[in-house]
Amino acid sequence: DAGVTQSPTHLIKTRGQQVTLRCSPKSGHDTVSWYQQALGQGPQFIFQYYEEEERQRGNFPDRFSGHQFPNYSSELNVNALLLGDSALYLCASSLGVRNTIYFGEGSWLTVV
Amino acid sequence: DAKTTQPPSMDCAEGRAANLPCNHSTISGNEYVYWYRQIHSQGPQYIIHGLKNNETNEMASLIITEDRKSSTLILPHATLRDTAVYYCIVRVETGANNLFFGTGTRLTVIP
Numbered sequence: 001d002a003g004v005t006q007s008p009t010h011l012i013k014t015r016g017q018q019v020t021l022r023c024s025p026k027s028g029h030d031t032v033s034w035y036q037q038a039l040g041q042g043p044q045f046i047f048q049y050y051e052e053e054e055r056q057r058g059n060f061p062d063r064f065s066g067h068q069f070p071n072y073s074s075e076l077n078v079n080a081l082l083l084g085d086s087a088l089y090l091c092a093s094s095l096g097v098r099n100t101i102y103f104g105e106g107s108w109l110t111v112v
Numbered sequence: 113d114a115k116t117t118q119p120p121s122m123d124c125a126e127g128r129a130a131n132l133p134c135n136h137s138t139i140s141g142n143e144y145v146y147w148y149r150q151i152h153s154q155g156p157q158y159i160i161h162g163l164k165n166n167e168t169n170e171m172a173s174l175i176i177t178e179d180r181k182s183s184t185l186i187l188p189h190a191t192l193r194d195t196a197v198y199y200c201i202v203r204v205e206t207g208a209n210n211l212f213f214g215t216g217t218r219l220t221v222i223p
Contacts, residue, residue: 033210035211042199042213042214042215042216043156043211043213044213045210045211045212056210088153090155092211098205100158100161101158101211103155103156103158104155105155
């Protein structure tokens with residue numbers, strides 16, 4: 001039973017560039033959420049996708065966007081990267097919006 | 113914003129029980145208490161959750177006070193691999209139910 005998988009695990013981008021991170025939810029899960037974790041801090045909620053629509057959004061600018069595909073996998077896109085976007089990006093999944101949330105190992109993004 | 117208060121750090125001797133407290137004095141009747149832990153550079157790992165009754169699974173036990181204003185996560189026999197940051201989170205099961213992480217408790221298991 002595969003857990004939440006994310007790719008890539010590490011990447012380095014230049015300020016101003018765009019990045020796409022990918023996530024496959026745990027088997028049987030249909031809801032995907034994304035979190036950002038800066039060094040030394042707890043994860044911060046970015047947004048949640050259910051039935052291919054953004055259902056909730058945290059306090060993040062429009063540079064952060066996402067998508068959920070019919071197979072429930074998801075992408076996180078960040079445009080016009082800033083140095084402050086350097087962080088661990090975590091994908092989490094659940095069955096429906098009410099059940100226990102499970103996290104992937106994350107994608108480390110470094111913006112230089 | 114996080115609705116829980118946890119001590120920033122704790123130590124525990126290997127093989128002993130680790131008792132991690134959490135204060136959630138403003139918890140609502142429809143909010144569950146969830147515990148996650150994060151080992152360095154890894155994603156958060158779900159441990160256990162409960163509403164008002166004590167809960168136990170293969171990883172830990174969760175003791176919730178009768179007034180639900182505080183709880184304790186118990187790792188019965190701590191090992192070095194339990195060294196991690198432990199997050200206590202209150203979460204409503206309806207509507208907006210994303211997780212709000214605070215700063216957690218950094219547990220260090222000492223040999």
